[in-house]
Amino acid sequence: MCSVSPKSVKQGWKFLVLLKVSSCCIACILFGLADALSSTQIQSLLALQKLLERPSALNSWSLQTDFCNLPPSSSLNISCSDGNIIVLQIVGDKISLSVEQKFNANYTEANVRLSDSFSSDSLANAILKFPNLRVLSLVSLGIWGVLPGKLDRLPSLQVLNFSSNLFSGSVPQRFASLGSLEILALDNNILNGPFPDWLNVLPNLDTLYLSSNRFVGSLPSSISLFQNLQSLTLDHNLLTGQLPSSISRLKYLQLLSLSENMFADNIPNLGSLRNLQYLNLRGNSFGPDFPILGNQLVSVYMQSNKLAGPIPRFFQSFYNLQSLDLSFNSLSGAPPFTLFSLPSIRLLDLSDNQLSGVLPYNLSLGTALVLLDISSNFFTGPLPRALTLPSSEKLLKFQENCFVTALQQQQPQAYCQGMPTLMAAHSxxxxxxxxxxxxxxxxxxxxxxxxxxxxxxxxxxxxxxxxxxxxxxxxxxxxxxxxxxxxxxxxxTRMTDIPQSRVFSLQQLEEMTHNFSQKEVLGEGQHGQVYKGWLEDGTAVAVKSMAVDLRQDVTQLQAHIELLLKIRHRNLVSLLGYCLEREIGQQNYWHLFLVSEFVDNGTLRSKLAKTEDKESLSWSQRLDIVVGAGKGIQHLHSGLVPGIFNNDVNTTNILLDQNLLAKVCDFGLAGHWQDSQGSDGKLTVQKPTTYIDVNHQRRKLGLSEMDVYNFGHVLLEIVLGKPATIENPYAAKPKIKELELLITDHVPRWDVIDSAVVGTCMAESLATVLDIAAKCLSEDISARPSMEDVVWNLQYAAQVQENVSRELSPPDTQTKART
Known part of the structure; x- marks a missing residue:
């Protein structure tokens, strides 16, 4: 018989499924099980071809097709035994949408789903014509409707894979009678309801993939009854509550991935999971305690949670550890120095925490290390020698600390004073x-x-x-x-002298802006007119005026603004206060004034604009600016709980100070606006056609991908030196003209690139920026990278540019840079 037996842990579920399917097919061939297919099953395959509306993989099928001897491919795999189909694997060419798109967008197009005449019940009837099926895999075929419970009539089924389709509803409880089932993959559909714990009665189930759906509720303690489970992925769902301690009884578990949910509280002791090699818990609210882990782990991703206190010293015995990402938490104290030299470590990201102390000058780095990021912490003292040595094989990031070095931008020593005492309290x-x-x-x-x-x-x-x-x-x-x-x-940011936030009266704002004098107008943005003003102590501020429709709830908007008031990041314009006044004669419209720090060196777009009286930004300066802006947006997405998305990202909302430090403004104010005159006759304001978006759980609705898309336009603009040209912006899928030119044949088109950087921009650095820009602008929302990935690639591009520039600079200049 063709048996699908468990394999060792895999770093990706798709590879695991394909490997098991392939091993089944190879076994069928070795044992001579492939033979002529019965006429009944041939007719059934042709009926299935019609039902699936002739995807390209099945387009050539006919009565003359020798189905049992078709060469296997990435899109089609069929195996036979005794005149029956036992393996049927079809991968279609329908566009794979994110679950947010499936819920909120019109996905009835032919390239996304099957037509309205399709019936999932008819599909089940067709599949049941192959009663001996052991492997059934129908992926990216646009199948929609409820999961057919009648598939429980396939007693030999070992692999069921319906990934990347449009199935809705809950998982049928009838699947609990599929006694031979080993792999169930239903990820990237729009399934909902609670976690299907009734599947624990399946004695052979070792792989369960339910990521990118809409499962809700908490994981039940009965999770421990999945006694043979080796791989469990539940990423990108709506699961909440505490992770049950009973999960530590899954003794065969090798892969556990629960990222991008809403789990909270402390993570239970996972040290007893002796087979666990891959753990991904990022993007939840786990913490503050750091969990006990087993030292057999290979990859650990716990970024963007609420972990606090010191990094445990048990990591020094994790000799198999290759990837460790603890960024965007509240970890404090000095990290274990042996962590940097683990024999297998390739990626170590401790950035955006509250780590402090002095690193040893002779700190050793592991020979396998490819990326080290300890930026945005509170380290002091001399920079370890290993971090000063240029390397084309390692990307080392240590900026935004208080190291005594001229390499990478550091904060003044006073910035990091007092942190050990504060962090001891925090832990x-x-x-x-x-x-x-x-x-x-x-x-x-x-x-x-x-x-x-x-x-x-x-x-x-x-x-x-x-x-x-x-x-x-x-x-x-x-x-x-x-x-x-x-x-x-x-x-x-306590050393930046930003005034305290406050609630202003309208009279105070009038005094600050000389009665909203036109002489004080700084400009008019998408959300309203901006005035320059001065606080009582002489501090310059920017005052933005806008009109808002508050039929939704005044208190809801106030709570949203208070959330914005709390945000402090060096790459975000700090909001210092606000004033909310009802518009005269308008019941539902109010004047909202936002007071923010004054950034005095213009916008990124104005700096890119060519004039005779100013020097163009260099390529290195442009990279530093977009890295800073990207980190600001990344902080909004994953550095806050809840995150803030849909932030109107463009080059006019990236402000620059005198040191060309990038600061993103107008975040958290996305909406649609139209010109209007204020009722008092003095202020030209912007009147909204929709409410200010105050929903802090919009990450699940794809708005983070919109920020990424808009940031792709920013990247194109720094390459071109001007806004990218959009061909037919009213088309369903507008094309960006320059993007196609820039990436033609994977060779930079220097005739299209801004002439100001030609000759100084390194080809590899430029290619990296163009590649990540193209991904940001992908029409497939699910294919767009996270802002974390975008920033990483931009930092890499900046590092490449810096390394080459250092090699080309005179030796005495290099010496000065290292001191």
């Missing part, structure tokens, strides 16, 4: 101790004033007291974790 689970110690430090740096002055809505006293409420035995309250999440970026 404690006793809320009283946290409040006491943090309050002492924060009082010295006025952070309490920055945060508490913003909480001025009708329920501010109730909410403020809840932040410091008593804790339970499981750890810090979620409200306090949210508070400390914002505390970190505020502390990081």
């Amino acid at each position: 404690s689970h006793h809320v009283g101790l946290i409040v006491g110690v943090v309050s002492g430090v924060v009082a010295m740096i006025a952070v309490v004033a920055i945060l508490l002055a913003t909480i001025r809505s009708f329920n501010r006293s109730k909410r403020g007291s809840s932040l410091l409420a008593e804790h339970n035995t499981s750890g810090v309250q979620p409200e306090l974790l949210s508070y400390t999440r914002y505390l970190s970026p505020v502390i990081k």
Whole structure:
């Protein structure tokens, strides 16, 4: 017989499925099971061809086709035994949409799904014509409707793969009678309902893939009854609650991936999972405690959670560890120095935490290390020698610390002072101790004033007291974790002299702007007119005026603005205060004034514009600017809980200071606007046709991908030196003219690129930017990278440019750069 037996752990489920399917087919051939197909099954295959509307893989089928001897390919695989189909694997060419697109977009086009005449019940009837099926894989065929429970009539089925289709509803409980099933892959559909724990009765089930659906609720403690489970992926769903401790009883588990859900609280002890090699928990709210892990792990991804305290020292015995990503947490203290020299480590990302201390000058780096990122922490002292040595094989990122070096941009020493004391307090689970110690430090740096002055809505006293409420035995309250999440970026900017946030009166704003004088107009953006103003102490600020439709809820908008007031990041324009006034004579329209820090060196677009009296930005400067802007957007997406998306990303909203530091403005204000005159006759404002988007859970609706798409336009603009030309922007799929020219034959078209950077822009650096720009602008939303990936690629492009520039510079210049 052709048996599909479990294999060793795989780093991707698709490879695992294909390997098992292929092993089955090879076994069939070796044992001479392939033979002539019965006429009944030939007719059934042709009926299936018609039912699936003749995908390209089946287009050549006819009565004369020798189905049992068709050469296997990536899109079609058929195996026979005793005149019966036992393996049927078809991969179609329908466009694969994200689950957000499937819920919110019109996906009835022929290249996305089958026609309205299709019936999933008819499909099931056709499949049941092959009663001896052991492997059934129908992928990317545009199949829609509910999952047919009648497939439980296939007693020999070992692999069922319906990935990347449009199945909806819940997983049929009838699947629990598929006693031979080993692999069930239903990822990238629009399935919903709770996790199907009734599948635990399947004695041979070792692989369960349910990622990119809409499963809700928590994982039940009965998860431990999946006793033979080796691989479990539930990424990109809507799962909540605490991860059950019973998951640690899955003794055969090799791959566990639960990223991009809404899990919270501490991760249970996973040290008993002795076979676990791949663990992906990123993009949840796990924490604050760091879980116990087994030292057999190969890949660990826990970025963008709420982990706090020191990095455990047990990692020093993880000799098989190749990838460790702990970025965008609140980890503190000095990391274990042996972590950098693990024998197998290839990727180590500790960026955007609160790590501190002095790294040894003779710090060793592992020979296999390819990427090391310790940027945006609070390290001090001399830079370890291993980080100063140029290497074409390693990408080393250590900027935004307080190292004593001229390599990569650092913060002043005062920036990192006092962090060990603060982080020791932050790692404690006793809320009283946290409040006491943090309050002492924060009082010295006025952070309490920055945060508490913003909480001025009708329920501010109730909410403020809840932040410091008593804790339970499981750890810090979620409200306090949210508070400390914002505390970190505020502390990081405490040396920038940003005034405290506040609620202004209209009279105060009139005084600040000389009664909104036209002489103080800085410009008019998409969301409203902007004036220059001055606080009482002489600090220059920008005052934006807009009109908003508040039929939705005034308090909801106030809460949204207070969220924006708390955000502090060096690459984001800080919002300092606001004023909300009802528009005279309009019941549902209000004037909203936003007061933000004044950034005085223009926009990225203005700096790219060519004039005779100014010097063009160099390629290195352009890369530094987009890296900074990208990090600001990345912080909005994954550095905050909840994240903020759909941020109107463009080169006019990337402001520059005198040091060309990029700061993104107007984030969190996305909406559709039209020109209008204010009722008081003095202000030209923007009147919205829709509400300000105050939904903080929009990551699931694809708005992060919209930011990425718009950032792709920013990247094209720094390459071209001007906005990209869109051919027929009203078309269903508008084409970007220059993008096709720039990537023709994978060779840069220097005649299209901005002449100001030709000759100084390194080809590999440019190619990297063009490649990531093309991915950002992909018509397939699911194919667009995350902002984290975008920033990584841009940093790589900048590193390539820097390395080549250093090699070409005179030796004395290189010496000065290293001191």
